[in-house]
Each structure stands twice: as C-alpha cells, then as structure tokens.
Amino acid sequence: xxxxxxxxxxxxxxxxxxxxxxxxxxxxxxxxxxxxxxxxxxxxxxxxxxxxxxxxxxxxxxxxxxxxxxxxxxxxxxxxxxxxxxxxxxxxxxxxxxxxxxxxxxxxxxxxxxxxxxxxxxxxxxxxxxxxxxxxxxxxxxxxxxxxxxxxxxxxxxxxxxxxxxxxxxxxxxxxxxxxxxxxxxxxxxxxxxxxxxxxxxxxxxxxxxxxxxxxxxxxxxxxxxxxxx
Numbered sequence: 452x453x454x455x456x457x458x459x460x461x462x463x464x465x466x467x468x469x470x471x472x473x474x475x476x477x478x479x480x481x482x483x484x485x486x487x488x489x490x491x492x493x494x495x496x497x498x499x500x501x502x503x504x505x506x507x508x509x510x511x512x513x514x515x516x517x518x519x520x521x522x523x524x525x526x527x528x529x530x531x532x533x534x535x536x537x538x539x540x541x542x543x544x545x546x547x548x549x550x551x552x553x554x555x556x557x558x559x560x561x562x563x564x565x566x567x568x569x570x571x572x573x574x575x576x577x578x579x580x581x582x583x584x585x586x587x588x589x590x591x592x593x594x595x596x597x598x599x600x601x602x603x604x605x606x607x608x609x610x611x612x613x614x615x616x617x618x619x620x621x622x623x624x625x626x627x628x629x630x631x632x633x634x635x636x637x638x639x640x641x642x643x644x645x646x647x648x649x650x651x652x653x654x655x656x657x658x659x660x661x662x663x664x665x666x667x668x669x670x671x672x673x674x675x676x677x678x679x680x681x
Contacts, residue, residue: 455479462475504535508544511528515527522537574646582642587606587641589655606632615641616633618631625653625657641669646672
C-alpha cells in the first residue's frame with residue numbers, strides 16, 4: 452500500500468490540477484481514510500534514514516557536477532563513513548531521477564600540420580637563457596571542468612621559468628595562442644627578436660600565428676611534436 456500512497460502524495464504535491472484524493476484512491480484501489488492515516492503517521496527510523504540518505508546523495512551528485520554514477524556516489528558515501536549498500540544508492544538515485552552525464556572524451560591538443568612550412572628549430576633543445584624575454588616556450592594544455600574541457604595556452608620564459616602570457620578558451624583555434632602572445636607583449640615581457648618556440652601543432656604553424664610573430668618582430672621556432680622545458 453505504501454507505494455500507492457506515495458504516488459498519490461507526489462501527484463498531489465506536484466500538480467495543481469491533480470485529480471481529487473478520493474478519485475486517485477479509487478483509481479489505485481486504496482481507501483481514502485487509509486491514505487490519510489498513512490499521511491499523518493510518524494516516519495519510521497528506516498524512512499527517516501532513507502530520506503536523509505537521499506538528501507546526501509542529491510547534494511553529492513550536484514557537488515560533482517552530475518558526472519558520478521551510483522557506484523562512484525556509493526564509494527564517496529562509504530569514504531565519508533556512511534554505511535549503505537550500492538543497490539540502495541542505485542534505487543534512491545533512480546527515485547530522485549539522477550542520471551550521470553558522461554564527460555566529453557579526451558582530446559589531443561597537439562595536431563601536427565603536414566602542410567606547414569618547415570620552420571627551423573632555433574633552440575636545439577637548449578631551454579636556457581641568460582636574459583628574460585629572449586627565449587620563450589609556448590604550449591597548450593587542457594583542464595577538465597564540470598562544464599567540459601577548458602584549454603589553456605601559456606608562454607614560459609626560459610630564463611625565469613615564469614608564465615609571462617596565457618589565454619583560456621573552450622576551443623583550440625589559433626586565436627587562443629595569439630591571445631597568450633598578445634598578453635606577453637602588453638606586459639612588456641618580450642624583447643625584439645625573441646625566439647618563440649613551440650611544438651608543431653596546427654595553432655603554432657598556422658599562417659595567422661606566423662604573421663603575428665612577424666608583425667611583432669619575433670622569431671618563429673618549432674621543435675618536436677611536444678615541447679618540454681629542461
């Protein structure tokens with residue numbers, strides 16, 4: 452009977468135009484008096500624990516951005532000291548209509564351009580510099596967030612190992628690395644003829660990026676597919 456009473460109570464709470472209690476009781480084959488007795492009956496210890504557990508699951512699911520399924524939610528609850536089985540977690544998530552959203556798959560940030568002109572490697576794996584602003588290494592990495600991938604383009608000075616320019620975006624277009632370059636220029640961190648070294652990714656071998664370096668009086672240098680400091 453309890454499940455039928457729960458249906459009536461849920462319909463009553465969620466719909467302004469729901470049928471009358473008497474009508475719903477008749478449709479579900481339960482008595483009106485029985486429904487009201489159930490409605491005003493104090494919650495049992497098990498019911499109260501179930502409701503508290505459901506609240507914890509809903510809060511945890513929201514905190515992780517909705518990407519955890521019942522197994523990972525169960526593991527987090529157990530880690531926090533909660534004594535609960537995975538099947539109960541699964542049932543409560545189903546009851547709460549909590550469906551995990553799969554994160555986007557991994558994406559490469561370095562795709563060599565087979566048609567790019569052969570730019571010279573001016574560093575030859577020598578990532579040291581005596582003066583700031585004369586040798587700079589650029590790279591792109593990715594950061595997983597609850598809303599998807601965020602891409603970070605950064606410029607690191609070989610002399611100081613400082614990040615002197617960066618840009619973030621949800622895309623991997625050339626403008627991402629150009630914006631990082633423009634930040635470094637605005638901050639006055641690049642000298643004339645500074646070597647701008649990177650991998651052979653399409654962003655760094657694009658015409659747009661090359662033209663920007665030429666405009667700023669900087670030298671273009673590429674190494675292997677993925678550049679590393681040190």
